[in-house]
Amino acid sequence: MRKKIVAGNWKMNLDYNEGLALFSEVVNMVKDEITGSQITVVCSPYIHLHSLAQLAKGYDKVAIGAQNAHQNESGAYTGEISAKMVRSTGAEYVILGHSERRQYFGEDNQLLAAKTDTALKNGLKPIFCIGETLEEREADQHFDVIKTQLKEGLGHLSTEQFEQVVIAYEPVWAIGTGKTASAEQAQEIHAFIRNEIAEAYNQEVADNTTILYGGSCNPKNAPELFAQADIDGGLIGGASLKSRDFTDIVKVFN
Numbered sequence: 001m002r003k004k005i006v007a008g009n010w011k012m013n014l015d016y017n018e019g020l021a022l023f024s025e026v027v028n029m030v031k032d033e034i035t036g037s038q039i040t041v042v043c044s045p046y047i048h049l050h051s052l053a054q055l056a057k058g059y060d061k062v063a064i065g066a067q068n069a070h071q072n073e074s075g076a077y078t079g080e081i082s083a084k085m086v087r088s089t090g091a092e093y094v095i096l097g098h099s100e101r102r103q104y105f106g107e108d109n110q111l112l113a114a115k116t117d118t119a120l121k122n123g124l125k126p127i128f129c130i131g132e133t134l135e136e137r138e139a140d141q142h143f144d145v146i147k148t149q150l151k152e153g154l155g156h157l158s159t160e161q162f163e164q165v166v167i168a169y170e171p172v173w174a175i176g177t178g179k180t181a182s183a184e185q186a187q188e189i190h191a192f193i194r195n196e197i198a199e200a201y202n203q204e205v206a207d208n209t210t211i212l213y214g215g216s217c218n219p220k221n222a223p224e225l226f227a228q229a230d231i232d233g234g235l236i237g238g239a240s241l242k243s244r245d246f247t248d249i250v251k252v253f254n
């Protein structure tokens with residue numbers, strides 16, 4: 001059975017002490033709430049990773065992730081962080097292809113394919129983000145956009161490699177806008193994604209892939225979204241910065 005995942009994406013928020021304080025609160029609140037095949041992942045800025053991984057020891061259903069990693073193994077890339085460095089902190093996941101990285105840092109599908117390879121090689125599980133912009137949805141191009149992002153970003157992976165990947169569908173128009181996709185809109189895309197995976201690999205691989213929804217997910221809308229057949233949890237931005245809201249979202253699967 002595929003894993004249910006609620007992942008927090010702190011983005012560029014919280015200094016070192018604030019991050020540790022929030023994480024301690026979250027772990028205390030969620031530790032007895034994570035049931036069955038569910039896990040909770042917190043994706044923090046790099047500065048928190050090692051400390052959070054230490055704090056998460058002993059909680060096998062709480063994992064840590066980064067929000068990016070470089071496509072090259074190492075070298076003269078001042079200011080960058082490699083996948084190996086991320087893994088060495090104890091982090092297990094890395095968000096790749098977040099729309100903010102695509103939009104503000106020019107990350108395209110080809111680059112993301114390379115980042116995925118390097119992350120996997122270094123033992124990180126990618127949370128690979130895909131999603132259409134408002135213009136693309138209004139032009140009725142959303143299925144094509146998703147299909148291309150999947151094919152160009154992940155299409156080259158072997159079955160074994162693909163099994164390490166978590167997909168996050170995040171319609172760009174829903175991120176940080178307070179405008180969430182309706183449960184029907186999200187389910188429609190999630191079913192489409194699962195079908196694309198079945199065609200590229202096989203039905204079993206598709207059935208085992210965790211597909212998250214992201215974009216203004218909160219304790220109010222999460223129950224309806226997570227009740228959809230192909231939605232296996234969420235990638236949570238704003239609401240992951242409030243321990244109560246994040247915990248309430250984790251508890252939706254109880």
Ligand code: PGA
Nearest residue numbers: 175176215216236237238
């Ligand atoms: P949001 O962000 O929940 O604040 O919309 C989601 C994300 O960007 O991952």
